[in-house]
Amino acid sequence: MGEEVKLFRSWSSPFALRIVWALEIKGIEYEAVFEDLSNKSPLLLQYNPVHKKVPILVHNGRPIAESFVILEYIDETWKQVPLLPEDPYERAMARFWAKFCDDKVLTSIWSAFIKQGKEQEEALVAAAENLKFLEKEMKGKKFFGGERIGYVDIVLGWLANLVSIFEEIVGLKIVDERKFPLLYSWMQDFAEAPIIRDNCPPRDKMIVKFKALLDAAIASSSSSSK
Amino acid sequence: MAEEEVKLFGTWASPFSRRIEVALKLKGVQYEYIEENLTNKSPALLNYNPVHKQIPVLVHNGKPVAESFVIMEYVDETWKHNPILPTDPYEKAMARFWAKYIDDKLWPAAKKVVVTKGEEQKGVIDEIEHKMKNLEGELKEKKFFGGESLGFLDIAANIIIWLLVAQEALGMDQILNEEKLPALHGWLQRLLDDAVFKECVPPKKRHLDFSKVKFGSSIASK
Numbered sequence: 483m484g485e486e487v488k489l490f491r492s493w494s495s496p497f498a499l500r501i502v503w504a505l506e507i508k509g510i511e512y513e514a515v516f517e518d519l520s521n522k523s524p525l526l527l528q529y530n531p532v533h534k535k536v537p538i539l540v541h542n543g544r545p546i547a548e549s550f551v552i553l554e555y556i557d558e559t560w561k562q563v564p565l566l567p568e569d570p571y572e573r574a575m576a577r578f579w580a581k582f583c584d585d586k587v588l589t590s591i592w593s594a595f596i597k598q599g600k601e602q603e604e605a606l607v608a609a610a611e612n613l614k615f616l617e618k619e620m621k622g623k624k625f626f627g628g629e630r631i632g633y634v635d636i637v638l639g640w641l642a643n644l645v646s647i648f649e650e651i652v653g654l655k656i657v658d659e660r661k662f663p664l665l666y667s668w669m670q671d672f673a674e675a676p677i678i679r680d681n682c683p684p685r686d687k688m689i690v691k692f693k694a695l696l697d698a699a700i701a702s703s704s705s706s707s708k
Numbered sequence: 709m710a711e712e713e714v715k716l717f718g719t720w721a722s723p724f725s726r727r728i729e730v731a732l733k734l735k736g737v738q739y740e741y742i743e744e745n746l747t748n749k750s751p752a753l754l755n756y757n758p759v760h761k762q763i764p765v766l767v768h769n770g771k772p773v774a775e776s777f778v779i780m781e782y783v784d785e786t787w788k789h790n791p792i793l794p795t796d797p798y799e800k801a802m803a804r805f806w807a808k809y810i811d812d813k814l815w816p817a818a819k820k821v822v823v824t825k826g827e828e829q830k831g832v833i834d835e836i837e838h839k840m841k842n843l844e845g846e847l848k849e850k851k852f853f854g855g856e857s858l859g860f861l862d863i864a865a866n867i868i869i870w871l872l873v874a875q876e877a878l879g880m881d882q883i884l885n886e887e888k889l890p891a892l893h894g895w896l897q898r899l900l901d902d903a904v905f906k907e908c909v910p911p912k913k914r915h916l917d918f919s920k921v922k923f924g925s926s927i928a929s930k
């Protein structure tokens with residue numbers, strides 16, 4: 483059966499990385515199309531005219547954008563190694579926490595990294611509050627998905643490698659092992675899982691990229707302040 | 709058959725809790741509705757949604773679910789008759805994509821309209837029109853986003869009604885005009901005519917008065 487699966491990604495997008503992980507975990511054959519986001523291809527613009535972003539999954543010529551939407555599509559189309567639980571209530575909990583991870587955790591940690599001064603302080607406080615909820619949700623499980631990596635782990639996976647990069651660049655502790663022991667050990671377990679370890683952007687390249695982003699943010703904020 | 713206890717915590721003027729009412733009614737699910745006062749949230753609400761302390765919350769046999777799309781998917785998976793989402797995975801993906809677009813892009817722009825003025829407001833209106841044109845592209849010639857009958861995306865698009873009421877309350881031109889957005893215009897009439905859906909919008913006059921107070925108009929209604 484001819485099955486054509488393409489993933490439009492960039493080398494560093496954490497959202498596209500979710501899809502890489504999902505495809506790899508399920509053992510799905512796919513072609514990765516690397517985009518230069520400063521020079522987007524006509525194909526990308528054609529496949530995602532609304533947002534013009536990666537990731538885009540193209541399955542037998544039909545494009546799907548938005549990482550959560552793609553993850554659910556993958557789980558429903560290739561049923562081996564399910565990412566979401568089977569029980570409707572457990573599925574609802576997974577979806578709830580995934581949304582929380584992006585809307586609250588990612589937003590506050592990104593602000594803690596990219597902002598300065600009072601805004602940074604406030605972001606750090608918000609991040610800690612959000613992380614407390616996640617710490618509680620871990621409930622002594624190895625992964626959010628239970629014994630193996632699931633939907634929420636994949637959605638939160640950026641935390642496992644990006645947070646230490648952010649912490650190194652700004653010299654601040656964002657996920658303190660003493661305050662968040664379960665989350666901290668989750669980060670180690672997740673990063674060390676073979677599929678994740680083998681599908682992560684190079685750390686040195688990431689440090690360069692995010693340091694440049696931070697420098698640009700500081701430059702633009704100091705040039706606009708009086 | 710086991711006793712089924714379904715409760716919905718919501719507010720009469722929230723499009724998000726109204727979405728859940730549509731979903732439950734479409735499936736004929738019996739539920740107890742609890743009207744919350746958001747300036748004085750009940751202990752039950754805070755207990756059931758400690759993370760966001762928001763409505764809507766669905767509580768099914770004592771177990772709470774929060775976030776309107778999460779609840780809608782839960783309702784669809786628990787009561788399987790009269791499906792709200794398409795069965796085909798690709799069609800499902802499209803419904804989810806556009807529902808997310810509505811909440812992430814259209815709704816924030818709609819909220820901006822009522823707090824901006826002059827040139828800035830005009831820019832926001834152009835932005836909303838552009839986004840609604842995108843939605844029109846998804847609707848195409850269909851009766852509803854869900855096809856012959858209303859579905860997940862139609863329910864998600866209910867916030868358009870809130871935008872229009874806010875515009876009317878402020879004496880603005882309605883953004884959903886037949887000339888610029890013909891397909892959506894027709895869709896809205898059909899939506900408001902639907903027997904189930906029309907029970908799940910706030911009463912017009914009360915909603916208008918509420919919007920006038922909320923968005924600062926001093927013009928009293930008659």
